[in-house]
Amino acid sequence: xxxxxxxxxxxxxxxxxxxxxxxxxxxxxxxxxxxxxxxxxxxxxxxxxxxxxxxxxxxxxxxxxxxxxxxxxxxxxxxxxxxxxxxxxxxxxxxxxxxxxxxxxxxxxxxxxxxxxxxxxxxxxxxxxxxxxxxxxxxxxxxxxxxxxxxxxxxxxxxxxxxxxxxxxxxxxxxxxxxxxxxxxxxxxxxxxxxxxxxxxxxxxxxxxxxxxxxxxxxxxxxxxxxxxxxxxxxxxxxxxxxxxxxxxxxxxxxxxxxxxxxxxxxxxxxxxxxxxxxxxxxxxxxxxxxxxxxxxxxxxxxxxxxxxxxxxxxxxxxxxxxxxxxxxxxxxxxxxxxxxxxxxxxxx
Amino acid sequence: xxxxxxxxxxxxxxxxxxxxxxxxxxxxxxxxxxxxxxxxxxxxxxxxxxxxxxxxxxxxxxxxxxxxxxxxxxxxxxxxxxxxxxxxxxxxxxxxxxxxxxxxxxxxxxxxxxxxxxxxxxxxxxxxxxxxxxxxxxxxxxxxxxxxxxxxxxxxxxxxxxxxxxxxxxxxxxxxxxxxxxxxxxxxxxxxxxxxxxxxxxxxxxxxxxxxxxxxxxxxxxxxxxxxxxxxxxxxxxxxxxxxxxxxxxxxxxxxxxxxxxxxxxxxxxxxxxxxxxxxxxxxxxxx
Amino acid sequence: xxxxxxxxxxxxxxxxxxxxxxxxxxxxxxxxxxxxxxxxxxxxxxxxxxxxxxxxxxxxxxxxxxxxxxxxxxxxxxxxxxxxxxxxxxxxxxxxxxxxxxxxxxxxxxxxxxxxxxxxxxxxxxxxxxxxxxxxxxxxxxxxxxxxxxxxxxxxxxxxxxxxxxxxxxxxxxxxxxxxxxxxxxxxxxxxxxxxxxxxxxxxxxxxxxxxxxxxxxxxxxxxxxxxxxxxxxxxxxxxxxxxxxxxxxxxxxxxxxxxxxxxxxxxxxxxxxxxxxxxxxxxxxxxxxxxxxxxxxxxxxxxxxxxxxxxxxxxxxxxxxxxxxxxxxxx
Ligand SMILES: Nc1ncnc2c1ncn2[C@@H]1O[C@H](COP(=O)(O)OP(=O)(O)OP(=O)(O)O)[C@@H](O)[C@H]1O
Ligand SMILES: Nc1ncnc2c1ncn2[C@@H]1O[C@H](COP(=O)(O)OP(=O)(O)OP(=O)(O)O)[C@@H](O)[C@H]1O
Ligand SMILES: [Mg+2]
Ligand SMILES: [Mg+2]
Numbered sequence: 001x002x003x004x005x006x007x008x009x010x011x012x013x014x015x016x017x018x019x020x021x022x023x024x025x026x027x028x029x030x031x032x033x034x035x036x037x038x039x040x041x042x043x044x045x046x047x048x049x050x051x052x053x054x055x056x057x058x059x060x061x062x063x064x065x066x067x068x069x070x071x072x073x074x075x076x077x078x079x080x081x082x083x084x085x086x087x088x089x090x091x092x093x094x095x096x097x098x099x100x101x102x103x104x105x106x107x108x109x110x111x112x113x114x115x116x117x118x119x120x121x122x123x124x125x126x127x128x129x130x131x132x133x134x135x136x137x138x139x140x141x142x143x144x145x146x147x148x149x150x151x152x153x154x155x156x157x158x159x160x161x162x163x164x165x166x167x168x169x170x171x172x173x174x175x176x177x178x179x180x181x182x183x184x185x186x187x188x189x190x191x192x193x194x195x196x197x198x199x200x201x202x203x204x205x206x207x208x209x210x211x212x213x214x215x216x217x218x219x220x221x222x223x224x225x226x227x228x229x230x231x232x233x234x235x236x237x238x239x240x241x242x243x244x245x246x247x248x249x250x251x252x253x254x255x256x257x258x259x260x261x262x263x264x265x266x267x268x269x270x271x272x273x274x275x276x277x278x279x280x281x282x283x284x285x286x287x288x289x290x291x292x293x294x295x296x297x298x299x300x301x302x303x304x305x306x307x308x309x310x311x312x313x314x315x316x317x318x319x320x321x322x323x324x325x326x327x328x329x330x331x332x333x334x335x336x337x338x339x340x341x342x343x344x345x346x347x348x349x
Numbered sequence: 350x351x352x353x354x355x356x357x358x359x360x361x362x363x364x365x366x367x368x369x370x371x372x373x374x375x376x377x378x379x380x381x382x383x384x385x386x387x388x389x390x391x392x393x394x395x396x397x398x399x400x401x402x403x404x405x406x407x408x409x410x411x412x413x414x415x416x417x418x419x420x421x422x423x424x425x426x427x428x429x430x431x432x433x434x435x436x437x438x439x440x441x442x443x444x445x446x447x448x449x450x451x452x453x454x455x456x457x458x459x460x461x462x463x464x465x466x467x468x469x470x471x472x473x474x475x476x477x478x479x480x481x482x483x484x485x486x487x488x489x490x491x492x493x494x495x496x497x498x499x500x501x502x503x504x505x506x507x508x509x510x511x512x513x514x515x516x517x518x519x520x521x522x523x524x525x526x527x528x529x530x531x532x533x534x535x536x537x538x539x540x541x542x543x544x545x546x547x548x549x550x551x552x553x554x555x556x557x558x559x560x561x562x563x564x565x566x567x568x569x570x571x572x573x574x575x576x577x578x579x580x581x582x583x584x585x586x587x588x589x590x591x592x593x594x595x596x597x598x599x600x601x602x603x604x605x606x607x608x609x610x611x612x613x614x615x616x617x618x619x620x621x622x623x624x625x626x627x628x629x630x631x632x633x634x635x636x637x
Numbered sequence: 638x639x640x641x642x643x644x645x646x647x648x649x650x651x652x653x654x655x656x657x658x659x660x661x662x663x664x665x666x667x668x669x670x671x672x673x674x675x676x677x678x679x680x681x682x683x684x685x686x687x688x689x690x691x692x693x694x695x696x697x698x699x700x701x702x703x704x705x706x707x708x709x710x711x712x713x714x715x716x717x718x719x720x721x722x723x724x725x726x727x728x729x730x731x732x733x734x735x736x737x738x739x740x741x742x743x744x745x746x747x748x749x750x751x752x753x754x755x756x757x758x759x760x761x762x763x764x765x766x767x768x769x770x771x772x773x774x775x776x777x778x779x780x781x782x783x784x785x786x787x788x789x790x791x792x793x794x795x796x797x798x799x800x801x802x803x804x805x806x807x808x809x810x811x812x813x814x815x816x817x818x819x820x821x822x823x824x825x826x827x828x829x830x831x832x833x834x835x836x837x838x839x840x841x842x843x844x845x846x847x848x849x850x851x852x853x854x855x856x857x858x859x860x861x862x863x864x865x866x867x868x869x870x871x872x873x874x875x876x877x878x879x880x881x882x883x884x885x886x887x888x889x890x891x892x893x894x895x896x897x898x899x900x901x902x903x904x905x906x907x908x909x910x911x912x913x914x915x916x917x918x919x920x921x922x923x924x925x926x927x928x929x930x931x932x933x934x935x936x937x938x939x940x941x942x943x944x945x946x947x948x949x950x951x952x953x954x955x956x957x958x959x960x961x962x963x964x965x966x967x968x969x
Contacts, residue, residue, distance in 0.1 A: 058828040058829065058830060059799070059828050173917050173918075175917055176917065203691040203692050203855070203918065204691070204855070204856075204857075204896060204899045204900050204901075205691065205895060205896065205899045205913070205914055205918075206917065207899070207901070208898075208899035208900075208901070208913050209913065209915070211901070212913065230828070230829070231901060232829070232903040233900070233901025233902050233903045234901045235903075236901070236902060236903050236904055236905045236907070237901050237902070237905070237907070256905050257905045257906070260903065260904065260905050270830065271829060271830060272903065274829055274830055274832070274833035275829055275833075275858070275903050276833070276836070276858040276859055276861060276862035277858055277861075277902070277903070278857060278858045278861060278885070278897065278900055278902055279902070279904075279907075282861060282862060284837070284840075285833040285836065285837060285862065286833075287830060287831075287833035287834040287837060288830040288833075289834075291798045291800055291801070291830075291831060292798075292828075292830075529745045529746075530740040530741075530742055530745045530746035531745065531746050531747050531748040531749075533701075533706055533738075533740070533746075534738065534740060534746055534747075534806070534809065535748075536706055537704050537706060537733060537736075537737060537738045538733065538737070538760055538763070538764075538809070538813065539729075539730035539731070539733035539734060539763070539764065539813075540763060541730075544763070548759070549748055552750050553748070553749065553750060
């Protein structure tokens with residue numbers, strides 16, 4: 001798998017520099033009463049310097065667990081069973097919690113979906129933005145932390161930051177809370193931002209504003225962004241490259257435009273086919289039949305085969321690998337070369 | 350219309366599997382085992398000991414424990430072991446009923462208050478506040494003082510002193526469940542109040558009340574014994590733990606067994622109830 | 638034009654505003670929230686009418702007043718010639734056989750303790766929809782209708798996936814054989830692949846059973862896929878209403894246009910044509926004067942700040958509440 005990875009980062013051509021984050025064969029398991037769930041299964045991808053990389057998939061596909069595995073935040077008894085997470089020459093999987101704490105928030109910051117509950121209701125906004133700086137000793141003293149908090153608030157587009165820095169979270173709307181969370185994440189100038197569905201809880205007009213803010217920050221500060229979402233529209237408008245997850249695995253990984261132009265995995269194709277559009281003719285959607293599998297009893301072979309129109313005996317018995325089907329284009333499907341462009345449209349013929 | 354009805358999807362989860370893991374429920378098993386054993390012994394007490402609970406033998410008073418009288422005899426020559434065994438039935442029944450009645454009363458009033466809201470709620474909850482303002486035993490004793498001592502008075506007193514907490518719990522739960530969409534759906538389907546309350550709301554709020562009842566049960570058995578000890582509940586000469594203790598208190602210095610051995614039994618029963626209650630509560634929580 | 642199945646006129650719902658005894662004595666004014674503000678629209682037989690708008694715009698409240706799950710403060714709802722707002726409880730219960738509701742949350746909208754059989758059986762028995770001997774057959778029929786496997790009948794909700802639960806909710810609503818269904822964001826909490834299954838199911842059911850639907854959503858692409866006509870809500874008011882094509886091809890209200898441009902599109906080459914709107918939706922407890930949208934509107938003038946615009950007909954069946962709808966059309 002190592003070769004696959006090297007190329008994944010290299011062929012994008014965004015930069016020759018080593019990727020800022022290089023995840024290799026990451027596998028995370030959670031023991032439960034119903035058996036051990038492999039919630040992240042052999043996940044490999046690399047985020048290039050200054051890139052916005054998308055992780056897209058349906059509910060339960062393991063997107064959040066992948067992000068948490070990267071920062072060593074898997075709730076026990078779950079654990080990273082194997083694989084590497086390379087960042088700045090280290091393997092994060094092998095670091096102790098104390099060593100990780102020096103990286104969390106400082107070099108890699110995380111934004112969660114529910115911004116309102118991510119803020120502590122009893123502390124003033126300024127203090128919450130300043131806290132990581134003091135913790136990581138980026139600034140000396142509360143005065144300078146506060147000054148920097150005001151600057152950050154201005155940067156994330158909070159109007160009248162000098163006045164609002166002493167407000168409490170409940171005085172902020174959902175969208176403004178998300179801006180505060182982003183400011184907190186930016187406090188220590190991290191190189192990499194992990195964003196777990198940062199706009200899912202927001203209204204479209206606010207989502208639009210937050211996404212534009214993230215893209216602008218990424219461009220202006222040279223940030224790298226790993227963006228988790230379930231919305232193909234969000235991917236299309238913010239990410240350069242994207243990995244599609246299904247039942248804990250990456251099934252396709254490619255540049256965003258190629259993904260939408262020519263998906264090379266039946267699941268991706270099916271997903272794109274059942275998203276209703278705002279333009280173009282209103283044609284009848286062709287849903288993917290069935291539902292994602294129960295991770296306690298995953299299907300044999302390819303995890304998508306029970307729902308796949310292309311499935312053959314080999315798909316049922318043989319576990320497919322993520323292979324490069326075109327330069328920089330990876331697919332976990334043994335029949336990717338036989339995939340007709342109108343795969344899902346022909347279904348009801 | 351080729352795909353008028355979509356291909357059926359397989360349910361995601363396996364069908365229900367109800368297997369109680371007994372290992373994880375040692376509390377419940379040990380507690381329950383002790384209770385069942387004591388209860389059975391009490392029911393078949395006539396076959397286990399040759400004496401009757403009220404049978405006096407004035408030539409054989411204040412005997413220390415022996416093979417013939419494991420717990421010794423009291424000042425009337427009654428066999429204490431026999432009396433303690435017979436008392437178990439009565440005490441456990443009183444205890445059960447004194448948890449059951451407040452549970453029913455409290456749940457019903459709490460449900461009505463939570464479901465209908467408004468004036469009904471205000472009235473019920475103000476009564477609840479009034480009742481919970483007094484400490485449990487103080488209130489029970491006060492009510493018995495008004496009604497006069499006796500077993501019926503004790504039922505009434507313990508019910509009135511205990512129901513308010515159930516009403517609180519149920520009302521709070523109902524307020525949450527009432528807002529849930531399945532209750533809204535039931536209203537949208539044109540169901541009547543009775544059906545919604547008993548068929549759709551109560552089954553979903555009952556678990557926490559049972560969990561509370563399980564912790565309450567220990568308090569109640571101790572109160573039962575205390576009230577009778579004070580002469581406010583069951584009346585002598587009936588074999589009852591509180592009475593046994595009361596009668597023994599005058600002989601504390603000359604016949605230690607009269608207080609100590611029944612006392613140990615009461616402690617064991619209290620512990621067993623507590624273990625059993627905790628076990629049941631935990632099991633209910635896991636199931637929820 | 639044939640008589641519509643549902644006619645809503647001047648409907649309003651205010652929350653709060655009554656005061657407790659203490660507050661009344663103290664003369665403290667109670668905060669009042671206008672969740673639905675003088676809304677009028679009609680839905681023709683067999684039509685799917687959608688309400689779209691951001692969180693807190695009053696869609697759910699409006700949907701629920703139609704079943705009188707929420708009592709309207711004022712206004713009239715005429716369903717098939719009967720004014721629902723004046724029905725007494727007994728009559729109302731009967732009317733609810735005609736109007737049913739599908740809920741957003743597939744988890745909380747099903748009683749967790751009942752199996753599918755108990756749930757559907759109860760509906761059929763309470764309303765005596767079918768004689769007792771046919772209840773079981775009808776349950777099987779309903780399951781097939783919504784695409785659930787027959788062996789799901791004795792399971793409780795927790796044994797189903799989100800999409801399947803949503804189907805159970807739909808089967809429950811269909812059990813009383815209603816003519817009209819209020820579907821409150823039935824596809825917002827399910828995955829995309831399941832979302833299209835549910836939407837197709839709704840379209841098919843309309844076709845087969847001749848249903849009329851009020852469909853509530855916040856996702857414009859979903860609305861475009863399903864609806865015949867659409868109303869856009871902002872802070873309790875319907876600001877624009879028209880046929881699907883009118884709304885999506887020639888939107889006239891600046892808010893509608895902003896919503897359309899903000900919606901993320903699954904197309905990497907798409908570029909928004911109009912500037913995104915700035916600012917946040919105002920608090921419904923203290924809505925802006927005049928036109929509620931003026932605080933975020935690029936076209937706002939003094940007129941907008943002081944006078945609330947009335948609905949104006951800009952094309953047959955296309956109504957807009959904007960002082961500057963002509964201007965909006967020009968800058969499009
Ligand atoms: N604490 C846990 N114990 C057991 N299983 C868990 C736990 N947390 C998550 N899972 C399982 O792990 C899988 C992946 O979950 P994850 O939260 O990563 O999904 P996701 O892709 O982020 O989905 P969503 O879009 O719903 O956030 C799911 O099947 C979930 O049921
Ligand atoms: N029972 C209630 N009491 C007081 N206010 C309420 C109540 N129900 C709704 N509201 C308020 O009425 C307004 C409209 O709410 P509603 O739920 O109808 O919005 P919505 O458009 O359905 O939003 P969403 O997209 O979040 O579901 C909101 O400001 C809400 O806070
Ligand atoms: Mg997640
Ligand atoms: Mg709503």
